[in-house]
Amino acid sequence: MASSKAIEVQKINVSITDIKGQDYICLTDMAKAKTDESRAADVIKNWIRTRYTLEFLGSWEKIYNPNFKVVEFDHFKTQAGLPSFVLSPMNWVEKTNAIGIFSKAGRYGGTYAHKDIAFEFGSAISAEFKLYLIKEFQRLKEDENNRQKLDWNLQRTLAKVNYTIHTDAIKEKLIPKRITSNPSMVYASEADFLNLALFGMTAAEWRTENPEAKGKIRDFATLEQLVVLSNLESINAVLIRQGLESSDRLLQLNQIAITQMTSLVNSVSLKKIN
Incomplete structure (x- = not known):
């Protein structure tokens, strides 16, 4: 499922x-920076028909597209x-089965190209525009990476907070009043209990x-796994x-983990976290 965003390059x-x-x-x-909107398609057509551009597009497709039709190219x-x-x-797309460029209709309609190709097209606008385009794109990716780190850390903190609630329940039901073993071993066992339900292995098995x-x-863990872990x-x-009983809990938690992970992996809203 595609998601859309935007950057501002020289207004x-x-x-x-x-x-x-x-x-x-x-x-x-991008072409609007060179001409008005009605002639943007002409700018793209004039750029794509040159020998240099075709050689660049063909080289890109040969590297990244195993289904590229070289004969037509x-x-x-x-x-x-x-x-x-x-x-x-x-x-170009219809004849060569290219994947680096495509056109679409709708609110965000127009001709789109992979960032490698779009940066090259920037040279057809102006050297200055191309440099600002790259700068703004890099800024966008840095912002996205920072938000992803924040989301991950937030979910990791949430998992740790919920673990306190979890260990309190263990104290009430799993640890005998007269204990002869280290309580931390019980906590570790329950932590691995959740690892089994979610990851399919214990911490020791993972380290091995x-x-x-x-x-x-x-x-x-991924962001999705941390969300499910917090719930588990x-x-x-x-x-x-x-x-x-432990066996009943493991079966229930494992089924819940499967259901929730399936839902999260396929969730449009999670993929659109900003």
């Missing part, structure tokens, strides 16, 4: 859409530079499989107070 709003984790920048918006390349040669982005990793299994800790505390 021009440039849309960016995410396709399978890759950023595609709107060439139509060579045919276009032999015609490049001829006064009669005309090529639109749509025709990842001997070079610095940190614990939960330190390498609270749910497990309730199940403990209800007196459920």
Whole structure:
């Protein structure tokens, strides 16, 4: 599912859409910096028909697109530079099965290109515009990375807070009044109980499989996993107070983990966290 955002480059709003984790920048918006909106398509067509541009596009597709039709590309390349040669982005995609450029209709409609190609198109606008485009795009990615780190740390903190509630329940139901073993061992067992339900392995098993990793299994959890882990800790505390046997709790928690992870991974709203 694609998500859209925008940056401002020299007072021009440039849309960016995410396709399978890759950023595609709107060439139509970029072209407005060179001409009015009605002629933006002509700017793109004039750029794509040159031999240099076709060679660049073809090279990009050969690297990243295993289904690129090289024979059709060579045919276009032999015609490049001829006064009669005309090529639109749509025709390029249809004939060569290219993935670096696409056109779409709607609110964020226009011709989009992978960021590598969009930066190259920036040279057709002006060197200054290209440099500002790269600068603003980098700023956007830095902001996104900072927000993702904040989200991860927030969920990690939430998981730790809920763990306090979780250990309180263990004190009430799992630790005998007259204890002969270290209570921390019981907590560790319950922590691994949740690791089994969510990750399918204990902390010790994870360390065996990842001997070079610095940190614990939960330190390498995804944002989705941390969300589910936080929920499992609270749910497990309730199940403990209800007196459920370990085997029953594990089955229930594992099913909950599967259901919630499936929902989160497919969630549009989670992928659009800003």
